[in-house]
Amino acid sequence: MSTMTAAIAVTPMESWIAQRLAVPEESLTRASIAQYQLTALQQTVAFARSHSSFYDHRLRGLACDLPRSLDEFASLPLTSPVDLTEHTPGFLCVPQDKVSRIVTLHSSGTGGAPKRVFFTAEDQELALDFFAHGVGAMASRGDRMLIALPGQREGSVGYQLAMGISRAGVVPIPHGFSIDAAQTLAHMEHEGATCIIGLPVQMLALARRDSALAASVFRRLRSIVLCSDHVPDSILKTLRQRFAGEVFQHYGSTEMGLGGGVDCEAHMGYHLRETDLYFEIVSPETGEPLPDGELGEVVFTTLNRRAMPLIRYRTGDLARFLPGPCACGSILRRLEKVRSRRDGLVSLGTFGSISISMLDEALFDVPELLDFKATVFQGEPRRLELAIHAPGAEGAHLDEIVLRALHTIPAIRSARETGGVEVNVVHSPETFSCTGAKRKVEVHA
Numbered sequence: 321m322s323t324m325t326a327a328i329a330v331t332p333m334e335s336w337i338a339q340r341l342a343v344p345e346e347s348l349t350r351a352s353i354a355q356y357q358l359t360a361l362q363q364t365v366a367f368a369r370s371h372s373s374f375y376d377h378r379l380r381g382l383a384c385d386l387p388r389s390l391d392e393f394a395s396l397p398l399t400s401p402v403d404l405t406e407h408t409p410g411f412l413c414v415p416q417d418k419v420s421r422i423v424t425l426h427s428s429g430t431g432g433a434p435k436r437v438f439f440t441a442e443d444q445e446l447a448l449d450f451f452a453h454g455v456g457a458m459a460s461r462g463d464r465m466l467i468a469l470p471g472q473r474e475g476s477v478g479y480q481l482a483m484g485i486s487r488a489g490v491v492p493i494p495h496g497f498s499i500d501a502a503q504t505l506a507h508m509e510h511e512g513a514t515c516i517i518g519l520p521v522q523m524l525a526l527a528r529r530d531s532a533l534a535a536s537v538f539r540r541l542r543s544i545v546l547c548s549d550h551v552p553d554s555i556l557k558t559l560r561q562r563f564a565g566e567v568f569q570h571y572g573s574t575e576m577g578l579g580g581g582v583d584c585e586a587h588m589g590y591h592l593r594e595t596d597l598y599f600e601i602v603s604p605e606t607g608e609p610l611p612d613g614e615l616g617e618v619v620f621t622t623l624n625r626r627a628m629p630l631i632r633y634r635t636g637d638l639a640r641f642l643p644g645p646c647a648c649g650s651i652l653r654r655l656e657k658v659r660s661r662r663d664g665l666v667s668l669g670t671f672g673s674i675s676i677s678m679l680d681e682a683l684f685d686v687p688e689l690l691d692f693k694a695t696v697f698q699g700e701p702r703r704l705e706l707a708i709h710a711p712g713a714e715g716a717h718l719d720e721i722v723l724r725a726l727h728t729i730p731a732i733r734s735a736r737e738t739g740g741v742e743v744n745v746v747h748s749p750e751t752f753s754c755t756g757a758k759r760k761v762e763v764h765a
Contacts, residue, residue, distance in 0.1 A: 333454055333581075334348065335453075340595040367626075398632045404436075412627065425575075458517075459490045464514050466515070472494075478494060493508075497522065498518055509533060515544070519548050523544055543566045545568045554682075555684050580655075586647035589655055603616055603617070610640075612643040617636065639658045674729060691753055699765075706722065
């Protein structure tokens, strides 16, 4: 039975999960969730084997037709993004006329073939239901939420979010990516926004705007929701210094059907969408399941999806299940904040490696900096080119501050001290985080 501690409300995700399982909230247990998930996994495997040519071939010859336990399910082969790219038609489980939405995902910084993810109207309804209930931790009925995400096209993330939160009595304010902080703040002021959801870097730009308009907007604001990319602690710190309300985080991806989990007022990890997704943490090297508390790769299986079910799909995200209860009292499983990716490390030779998360923590502590793009050129010597967006603060003084910040990363400090890596800082008048693609260190030959 869930309890409340320290006046922190239990995540509304818990009552939603209980409703989906058709049990009273006080009767919800880990055992009842596990039994639901096992049944749903068996149905998913049976459906995929009979309707997907890819899974018919991939799952052929198993020791048993259906997994009889969660441990047995963990013995099924993993599905990779490469599988999805190379065998898209083989994943499809419904006729084309049943598909209501197709999302094409291009790999950032590569010329490889894109992934395509298909959804039926019923599949999209699952996302709307999640947004309607998951948003309860982030806004209240009557709040006005500015959606700084693409939302013009039907089925897009902003469009889906707007429809979902409307069901919870939250008024959506469509906006699109926040490209111009002043323009976004003006829109928020005009619409009386009390909440905002958007990319972490773009929310940082709003928080660092020093104006009477920004002060007025932030006085009214009750919550900020960060989504669509990993959230650096340095950005969280800046937002919480600027803003007295709650800063929440959302975890998800298109392959998950947009929503994966949300944190609560306790901010102790993402409460997971356990009736629509089954999550695992596996060893990135062997694929073996890891116990709670151990860092590994996030793997998920879709439950109740029809157009394109995914079984044991590798996300590339590195995280861990958090052991023990949440301070909000919920029994739902919690995923720690994703800080890096399996392919996110970029080698600097004998000096070590760097990642976008390392750079984020170092560079977003620089007050003038709003965005950056990092590229490693693998020549002799290696060269790190850092394009920074710091409007109104260009100059040698800022470059020196940026270089000092980079020296907090051991691999860069060692490489620069020995001449093994050159670092060039260039200034860009444009921001880089306006495509929605997850940020990473680019690598060029």
